[in-house]
Amino acid sequence: MSKLYATVDGNEAAAHVAHRLSEVCAIYPITPSSTMGELADEWSARGKKNIWGTVPTVIEMQSEGGAAGAVHGALQSGALTTTFTASQGLLLMIPNMFKIAGELTSTAFHVTARTIATHALSIFGDHSDVMSVRTTGWALLASANVQEAHDQALIAMAATLESRIPFMHFFDGFRTSHEVQKIELLSDDDLRALISDAMVFAHRARALSPNHPVIRGTAQNPDVFFQAREASAPYYKACPGIVQAVMDMFAARTGRAYKLFEYHGAPDAERVIVIMGSGADTADDTIDYMNAKGEKVGMIKVRLYRPFSAEHFVNALPKSVKAISVLDRTKEPGGPGEPLFMDVVCALNERHAEDSNTVNPRVIGGRYGLSSKEFTPAMVKAVFDDLKATKPKNHYTVGINDDISNSSLKFDPDFSVEGDDVFRAKFYGLGADGTVGANKNSIKIIGDETNLYAQGYFVYDSKKSGAITVSHLRFGPKPIRSSYLVSNPNFIACHQPGFLDKYDMLSDAKVGATFLLNTAIPADKIWDTLPREVQDDILKKKLKVYCIDAYKVAADAGMGGLINTVMQTCFFAISGVLPREEAIAAIKKTIKKTYEKKGDQIVQMNFAAVDRTLANLFDVPVPGTASATRKRPATVSDKAPDFVKNVLATIIEGRGDSLPVSAFPADGTFPLSTSIWEKRAIAQEVPIWDTDWCIQCNKCVMVCPHAAIRSKVTPAMPSMAIALQSLRRWPTVAPICQARIFFIAYRSRPKIAPVVVSVSTSVLPRTNANRSSKRSI
């Protein structure tokens, strides 16, 4: 049987299985799980069928509470049912989850693990939501990467139907849900091989039905509740064995073998870490690297977190282990330790409870990666190094500088385990400028057209459209397990010339790397326009510099401001990832595939853009010495308050990771009006009010997506001059509006008519509150 590959993100990987195994999906999309719900919705709308030949019903409810209720109801009717959620959305499902588990109902939810809002909201990933439902009696199955998210979506479904324990299959929000990887696909036959009709019929037979009426959801009293509650114990006891059996069946069919607790490392390791989710892949690589250097370390990758099988866990440990460090991607303030750590301690206690003379290995625990904080090989090494100490630091943090509680482990930011066979690239673009789309496209080309493995991860600013997005791409001959951002890139592209004055893009470049700059300045004039820091970095790192005026090339090719095809072509032309001719052919093939439906004109236009790109891509001559006296301008004015200068400016510069704990208020309280110091100035063009065209409809106020144009009703004024005078008298509005005041004088009835003033204030803070859509944030 020939293998099928696809280049997809974690959400699509999971949804691709979940949709094919469902009859009902009750959804309420929430970041970062939205894609799963949206894809399911789209696929069903297009008539895509599940493996039994029916189109799954996708229902969007009024909230996650409603989605959970709809799931519970559909399950009781015997339908194979799922949902997709995260964070606060998952919290709203808790009451129904208790019921679903109590009734031993088979279902597999797919969750992108995401931070729960505490001192601040965060859309990013950690295990705080997953851990908050560990009391519900659900099985919790962790996937560490995109391939696993695909595979374990099936394993979860097969295991829940077999065991009757409901499963929550989860993977790290953003790091896995939004990482694009080349994975091996499961065919419909693979799905059918693991989900037998008998299992489905058994699920159906348990449904509430007038044909064999029963009652569920009764009330019980103190006399019998406890006994009835214990009656489900054998199902939980059997569950881990069932999951392992399903995993073994899966391995026999696909060749991809999974274990409940998977040991990786030296067979005689003395130091072992325990970790779950995407961080496990990073640890994997690091352990190979360290053992190759003569150390004896290992790790246990946790897949089936609940039911937690102490027996399987202890059996997975090498006998040689002397010290264990458990890494939790969550913080539960007030607990005696984080949850995974506590489980490990208790699993080892089982032996001790049997025979109190046994001496267990030392177990310590720590926190990492909260809210998608970077977790790198350097941090894994720091954890192992500390475990060697006579008194290792317990309840540590790693990845931050905790100068308040002194909990953090020191790590060497330059430590790397990546080999030279991995090509690494970073692209700096603006949200919605097409950079991310083009890069996803490039990954697909490389993933689909070659034997190389490909990985893409996209760092979005939560300011979304108009904010910086950095694409991190890796290509290599082996599967890529580096679940952290790219450093020491071989290739850096700056898609927005203004970024050179704002961000440090080059200081971590690999020596001899390639730097591509989109700029309107001719190649021979560029050098002198660069700030001193950029010149220094180019010289120090011996960078090859290329430039293109992408906006001009795109416009000339009739593509308006869409520079994605142009920049993608540049990347393939100069990066050397693929032979140039082969790459260009692949781009054109993809263009044809993507735009064919829109007509040949569009295809030809894109072909032209590719050809024009090659003609307009130039080497930038790099002199031997730096010439610039101009330095990168300060991020915020020197007049800004200290908090803005010391904390917010660092965040704006993209160096927020370096801020210590002491920089932050303990309760999430921030000063107001700090955004006035952040001059974003991201517009390529500034609209000007044209009196000749204006019909004074005032609709501009309604349509402006960022509420930048606002209207005000004022008393009627005889002339525009007086109105402007009046505006100057509004001290709070005037400085904000600055030069871009749009003014519409409208007088329908003399004397009592109002004047409507619309003001464009693009310097006002853009908040999520300004966006409204039927979605959780």
Added chain:
Amino acid sequence: MSKLYATVDGNEAAAHVAHRLSEVCAIYPITPSSTMGELADEWSARGKKNIWGTVPTVIEMQSEGGAAGAVHGALQSGALTTTFTASQGLLLMIPNMFKIAGELTSTAFHVTARTIATHALSIFGDHSDVMSVRTTGWALLASANVQEAHDQALIAMAATLESRIPFMHFFDGFRTSHEVQKIELLSDDDLRALISDAMVFAHRARALSPNHPVIRGTAQNPDVFFQAREASAPYYKACPGIVQAVMDMFAARTGRAYKLFEYHGAPDAERVIVIMGSGADTADDTIDYMNAKGEKVGMIKVRLYRPFSAEHFVNALPKSVKAISVLDRTKEPGGPGEPLFMDVVCALNERHAEDSNTVNPRVIGGRYGLSSKEFTPAMVKAVFDDLKATKPKNHYTVGINDDISNSSLKFDPDFSVEGDDVFRAKFYGLGADGTVGANKNSIKIIGDETNLYAQGYFVYDSKKSGAITVSHLRFGPKPIRSSYLVSNPNFIACHQPGFLDKYDMLSDAKVGATFLLNTAIPADKIWDTLPREVQDDILKKKLKVYCIDAYKVAADAGMGGLINTVMQTCFFAISGVLPREEAIAAIKKTIKKTYEKKGDQIVQMNFAAVDRTLANLFDVPVPGTASATRKRPATVSDKAPDFVKNVLATIIEGRGDSLPVSAFPADGTFPLSTSIWEKRAIAQEVPIWDTDWCIQCNKCVMVCPHAAIRSKVTPAMPSMAIALQSLRRWPTVAPICQARIFFIAYRSRPKIAPVVVSVSTSVLPRTNANRSSKRSI
């Protein structure tokens, strides 16, 4: 300063403090916390003020989700705010609780710990709800009895204002929330002594205010979230010390000393149990008893469960301890152990992590008391006994017979630690027949008028009105810590003659106890009417038997069917708890106090009832041998299905505790239509439709509180005779309606007029769904 006492239940005890320390109470009452919300509402409606002289605002929201949001908002405005909830209600508060903790906001919630619905709903008490919020970062403070619920309501508030960690103060649903005890009250001055103005001003100063504007609820990204999350760590570290300091201040003022982890038992104990909530009081008594018999046992009563201070815990343990058994009142299927057990294991691991050569005591854990399952000294002893074994049973259950997983510890049901100085009484009444009210009144009389301590606990059937309620009363010279039902009673009263044929009331009576029977049968004829089992028990236990025709006495005194005053008078007249004359005077005093506002006539009517009671209370002559050949009839017909005969009949008889785990379906699925086998026959009178009075308005359908009268629209029929014929043709309705079919023929327009048929079907199951009110169940 003279001490103030009151006889109140746990809810009133907590609310009494909470209302005086609040400015806003956002409520959505849910069983068993409802009383707290309702009292707060009532007190504010009556203008009762808090200690600062303002009347707290009480707002009822649309759900617990809304209540939590309102609390969050009010707190952010600087108001001292609380709420009262439990179970699913608490689950709906989780998202807001994360925010409130993340923002380090001072508040104290008061929660009656209650079972979360799983395979079945239960309104009763365990820690499953409390444990489900242990991830939120809240402090969790446990009270073990009514006095503590009162005291710790204050301690929680003082500690939250000092520490800024939000507190959830909880106590066991029903067992503590509904237990009536005589407690020492905290005065307003006591409250003021612990809640300084400075603390309140500091809370105010942290409010969102236009006078010092700040922003909370921002969004943070991977760069800074982790650091900011760690910034609150010092607050959690300081919290246990703050709570102990508050407890010490409290002790200095009131003489009642509390510890975070309170050790009780032999200073050189080798076996120690760890327990939290009302079970701790039972263990307390048992340990004293066992140590008096020469054993060396002890316990740690957990008060501050979160933040869990490993240091305080380990310091509280006696050095001599060799084995620890942790008792959890919850079940978390799939976890490596229950939560309190895991905490204890991890607390001990701290030492081991420091120095891996230390050997910790053996720690095992088990479950007890789920959903208010009885927890008695016999079970405590069983736990200690098993801890002596070479291989004690880990993850045990105690209090049930687990014949499926074999997890249960055996216990001796006859083991008792109660002294002869405790007077124990049990009263069997019908829901809403006044029995509970009369008993609460008796407790108040004894608690308020004498130096005796008093305890009352009331076992309601969740069928509520019309179902059996058993009152369990204790009186004694020392504070009563027996948080379990009465056994071996000195006094048994049967307020409903029909119960003798249904329930075993006498087999556990103390030898020589008094039995009072309400019956219309004359004293000298009673003996021969008793079933054989009752006669045997009376003879075996040498019971003194009294009787009264309470319904006749009440009716003759002009009190209709209200027998409460009559039965209460009987109790005092024959129980010997108080001297007879003194007791009668106290009853009359209470009658005056209670009914004075309703006019002298009502008072005199009750006085008359008391006097008539004494004249109509007779000794029942007990012959030397049993004469009855009649046995107690079977609970259900022999034709009932096996499940009804073996399981439901046992529950109906009040012997559900004896059912083993194997009696129950694992997923809460029950057969339908079992209620037709339960002939409740509780009506004193059956209404008959009177054609002369009926004006055919059909309102009977609307007003029937149990939906027993239903109407049906049928095609017009020429005569009632045909209509009745037609009714007989409805096979499903006819047998249910049996003899009580009410029929209203109504014809407004010839030929097309409908016929409305109302059907009284009191044998239909009464379900909670038939009751609707703005309350969670």
